[in-house]
Amino acid sequence: MPKAFAQIAFTPAAQTFQDRYGTKEAYAKFLEGEELSGHTIDPDHAAFIESMDGFYLSTISETGWPYVQFKGGPRGFLRVQDNRHFAYTDYRGNRQYLSAGNISQNARVSLILVNYETQERLKIWGEARIVSMEDDPDFVLELMPKDYKAEPERAIIIKTLALEWDCPRHIPQRSTVVS
Incomplete structure (x- = not known):
């Protein structure tokens, strides 16, 4: 640990x-x-992060309420940048902008990445930063997975402060259906 x-x-x-x-x-x-x-992304963390097709993101509102959002995309939509940072394109969704609004006021985030097939789970604590399409469209579009039909609105860069492999004891074993 x-x-x-x-x-x-x-x-x-x-x-x-x-x-x-x-x-x-x-x-x-x-x-x-x-x-x-335990604050840097090692090769095992990097491989796991980049293999994900979704994760759970927890943010904190300016009124102190936690908010958890599932973020998904094709495998590889999370991209490790270096040993402290990874990023993803934030796609247009339900247009409530709760996670983005929370990050704009409080950079602290927590993520849970789960591979249900192998019963592996990685917990990450970090600080998030928003990169808008207006500020750096090349960076946002560079993160966009090829042939993925989604509308990119911004990128989120996460600086890792702590990473911890979690106990697999109560992770149900499931498989992802690929269509």
């Missing part, structure tokens, strides 16, 4: 529950030491 994950996730309230249920000592070692780990 990486230190970056523990620093973000093991809040005082979470540690109170860990203490109550006997796991605090086992997890305390992940908060120790000076060296930060």
